[in-house]
Amino acid sequence: MTRKRFWADPYQTELATRVSRVDGERVWLEETIFYAFSGGQESDSGRIAGHLVRLAEKQGMDIVYTLDADHGLRAGDAVAVEIDWPRRYRLMRLHFAAELVLEVICQQMEDAEKIGAHIAEDKARIDFALDQPITPLLADIAAAAQRLIDDDLLIVSAFSDQAAGRRYWELPGFARVPCGGTHLKRSGEVGRIALKRRNIGKGKERVEIYLLD
16 A cells, blocks of 8 residues: 555655656555545646656556656665655645535535535636526625635644545534545645636536736
8 A cells, every 4th residue: 555645744745765666657655645546636747766757647556656657666766756846745635625615505505515625736627416506696706715715713623534545634613524535734825716607508606716926
């Protein structure tokens, strides 16, 4: 099982570790700081032993990385892992902004059902099954989420089931949410946000989240 250091310290940008397995272009590490796409959050960008990571994928409790075919790595090799920190930090900020918006919507609209999400470097989105337009409530939703951000609250992030790799984040008094992503230390790190509604079909609503700073 790949030891996931990005949960212990999501602000860590470099790691010295060893290769545990190699299969052609695919490489497994003993431990990693390099997040792989999961829960809608895009993978990190970065390098392993100087080689650009082309793809990062979850594989059960492991993570497998695809490098260029000429990487030359073998099991047991010592390697340095480096991630693109500006990208990771924007993903963390947008991820938590989207989680806050999702919880505000679910608390204000009991019939809203999340049906999809995606967190990229430029924006995040959440899709809902909803029979009514969300536009009239969007300003209030944005204001409620922004208040939680501006309060600069401590974000608790921990295991609910360590053996199964299940984690959660929590703002005490607001919500406790299952999530295995990388999380900020405080809500204030998100900064200013803006929301936009997109029409994606009858009975569906999309809310896009943008960072303004």
